[in-house]
Amino acid sequence: MKDDFRNFKRFINGKKTAVVGIGISNKPLIDFLIKLGAQVSAFDKKNENQIGEYAKKLKDNGVKLVLGQNYLEDLNNFDVIFKTPSMRIDSPALTAEKNKGAYITSEIEEFIKYCPAKIYGVTGSDGKTTTTTLIYSILKEEGYKSWVGGNIGIPLFSKIEEIKSDDKVVLELSSFQLMGMDVSPEVAVVTNISPNHLDIHKDMEEYVNAKKNIFKHQSSNDLVILNKDNEYTNSMVKEAIGRIKQFSIKDELKSGGCLKGDTLYIDGIEVCKTNEIKLMGMHNVANFLTAFAAVKDDVSIQSMKKVATTFQGVEHRCEFVRELEGVKYYNDSIATSPTRVLAGLKAFDRPVILIAGGYDKKIPFDILAEEGYSKIKTLILMGDTKDKILEAFHKLKEEKNIEVKIILADSLEDAVNKANKIATKGDIVTLSPACASFDAYPNFEARGNEFKKLINKL
Numbered sequence: 001m002k003d004d005f006r007n008f009k010r011f012i013n014g015k016k017t018a019v020v021g022i023g024i025s026n027k028p029l030i031d032f033l034i035k036l037g038a039q040v041s042a043f044d045k046k047n048e049n050q051i052g053e054y055a056k057k058l059k060d061n062g063v064k065l066v067l068g069q070n071y072l073e074d075l076n077n078f079d080v081i082f083k084t085p086s087m088r089i090d091s092p093a094l095t096a097e098k099n100k101g102a103y104i105t106s107e108i109e110e111f112i113k114y115c116p117a118k119i120y121g122v123t124g125s126d127g128k129t130t131t132t133t134l135i136y137s138i139l140k141e142e143g144y145k146s147w148v149g150g151n152i153g154i155p156l157f158s159k160i161e162e163i164k165s166d167d168k169v170v171l172e173l174s175s176f177q178l179m180g181m182d183v184s185p186e187v188a189v190v191t192n193i194s195p196n197h198l199d200i201h202k203d204m205e206e207y208v209n210a211k212k213n214i215f216k217h218q219s220s221n222d223l224v225i226l227n228k229d230n231e232y233t234n235s236m237v238k239e240a241i242g243r244i245k246q247f248s249i250k251d252e253l254k255s256g257g258c259l260k261g262d263t264l265y266i267d268g269i270e271v272c273k274t275n276e277i278k279l280m281g282m283h284n285v286a287n288f289l290t291a292f293a294a295v296k297d298d299v300s301i302q303s304m305k306k307v308a309t310t311f312q313g314v315e316h317r318c319e320f321v322r323e324l325e326g327v328k329y330y331n332d333s334i335a336t337s338p339t340r341v342l343a344g345l346k347a348f349d350r351p352v353i354l355i356a357g358g359y360d361k362k363i364p365f366d367i368l369a370e371e372g373y374s375k376i377k378t379l380i381l382m383g384d385t386k387d388k389i390l391e392a393f394h395k396l397k398e399e400k401n402i403e404v405k406i407i408l409a410d411s412l413e414d415a416v417n418k419a420n421k422i423a424t425k426g427d428i429v430t431l432s433p434a435c436a437s438f439d440a441y442p443n444f445e446a447r448g449n450e451f452k453k454l455i456n457k458l
Contacts, residue, residue: 005114005160013037018075020044021084022051022058025155029082029107032158034061038080043071078102082110089180108150108173111157112183117147117167120294123178123214124191124227126340127287130279131191132172133314134291137307142299144168150177168298179210181217188215188242189225189294191287193232194339208232218242225293227286228253245296247289249282257289264308266292271301276309280318281347316448318344318430321455326425329455332432333448336361338368341432345375352376352428355415357383358435358447365392368434373404377427380418382409384439412440412447416454 017038019030026042033040041064048055048067058065066074072093075081080103083094089104098104112119120139122132129152136148147163149156150171156163163169171185193208215224215236222242227233229250237244247257257266262274264285271292274285292304313319314334321329335341336358345352354376356368365385369392381389386408397403407422409415412431419429431451441447 002116003114005116008110008114009036012080015039015079016077017041017080017082018043018078019082020072020075020087022046022054023084025107026082026084027054028155028158030058030063033082034063040064041066041078043067043075045069045071080105082106085174085176106177106181107155107157108171108177109181109183111149111160112171112181112185114160115156115163115169116160116165117163117169118187118298119169119171119185120187120189121150121171121173121185121214122189122191122294123173123175123211124189124233125194125337126343127191127283127290128172128174129334130284130314130317131189131287131290131294132170134287134307134311135189135294136170137311138291138295138299138303139168139170141303141306142295144298146170148172150174173214175207175210178213179206181213184213184215184217184222186218187223187225187294188218189290190214190227190233190236191290192227192230192339194230194337212236212239215240215242223294223297225256225290227290228256229286245293247286247293249286249289257293259285259289264288264292266296266301266304269301272305272308278309278311279313281343283343283347316444318347319448321452324420324455324458327420327423327427327429330428330430330432331448331451331455332430333437333444333451335432335434336436336444337363338365338372338434341368341434342372342375344430344432345372348375348428348430350377350426350428352430353378353380353419353423355380355382355409355412355419355429355431355451356434357381357386357389358433358440359383359438360385360388361436365389365434366395369393369396369404373402376404378405378407378419378422380407380409380415382412382415383433383435385435389434412450413454416451416458420458 015038018041019026020043022042022044043066075093120135122128139146145167147169150173152172218241224240224242225245228246228248245256249259252260264271288308316333319331321331332344393404407418437444437447
């Protein structure tokens with residue numbers, strides 16, 4: 001049973017409340033907290049000029065701004081603290097306040113706690129956004145008033161009073177958002193797990209445990225969807241509290257989502273054929289099976305099939321950009337881990353010219369070399385990690401005598417120009433970086449948009 005939001009309204013009114021981070025998700029939160037009568041202080045590394053007009057609006061509304069590099073030094077004696085998703089729950093500033101009795105939470109945690117509608121939460125290392133979007137699209141096709149949020153869509157906590165009990169909500173949830181969370185959605189989906197974000201998490205165990213919070217606090221009537229083909233997620237079956245459905249593209253399953261020959265099934269019922277799906281790659285077949293398993297209790301097979309046979313994909317995910325002189329260019333900027341790159345490479349019918357490299361998330365690249373070499377015609381490396389990726393491919397040459405042609409580039413523009421120079425008719429060029437973008441771009445979308453701009457200028 002969900003908490004009544006009126007309880008939160010009574011709780012937050014008049015409370016000394018800190019919001020750490022004046023970013024996209026927290027701006028509507030700050031405005032909402034002001035409306036609910038909280039005494040709000042907003043904290044951010046940025047200065048007033050960088051925040052812009054919104055800083056003036058906050059001050060006009062009585063919000064105290066705490067800005068600059070040492071902003072956390074003034075995080076003292078608050079009743080409630082809303083942290084930004086990327087801030088570790090065990091950071092010294094938060095720990096000190098928690099020890100003094102502060103209630104530490106986040107926008108997404110409070111939303112899950114009070115949302116009156118059924119929530120489908122999606123996490124995993126790869127495929128989160130596509131799966132989230134598929135679930136949302138199928139629910140909409142069935143006729144439900146549906147909302148999408150978390151890592152994508154809009155921050156939903158500020159909209160909570162508009163959401164009705166018979167609506168449906170789909171949330172994409174990262175390990176950062178889940179870490180320390182003590183509430184779970186009614187439907188919890190874990191697409192897969194592979195090493196990721198080890199620049200933030202202490203180790204792989206902490207990363208996996210953060211993901212598990214998506215189902216750890218469910219009730220016995222709730223549902224968890226787990227990937228049977230992935231070692232990490234398959235082992236979670238024994239820890240699930242709610243009902244379990246699995247999906248697989250390798251094994252036939254009587255219950256759950258599976259691929260038999262060229263046909264996608266859910267609970268033994270045929271949904272569609274692989275050649276009817278618009279999206280490339282077996283990883284997208286897995287994404288569809290995941291979505292079918294998540295929504296089976298609430299939608300018809302017809303709604304699943306309609307979305308499966310018409311859905312064109314999400315921007316920056318194996319996105320076709322253009323064909324120029326017989327060369328096809330694809331933007332896969334979302335591929336910020338080696339396993340995500342491998343999934344994309346397997347979608348193409350020939351080895352590609354791969355542009356990779358970027359911000360270092362402290363994850364190994366050996367798997368990219370060992371499993372990806374046969375899918376790479378030429379590797380163009382850029383960014384902070386180019387030497388680290390180069391080392392993984394040099395190791396492949398030393399240990400297995402397998403050599404991949406590698407070109408080094410100084411920037412994304414240089415990489416595009418070098419790819420254009422060596423590409424011949426019939427080639428495929430894809431930006432699939434295996435790394436985050438933060439060495440050169442604020443996010444993967446900005447990197448992908450820059451790539452598309454460069455390609456369209458050729």
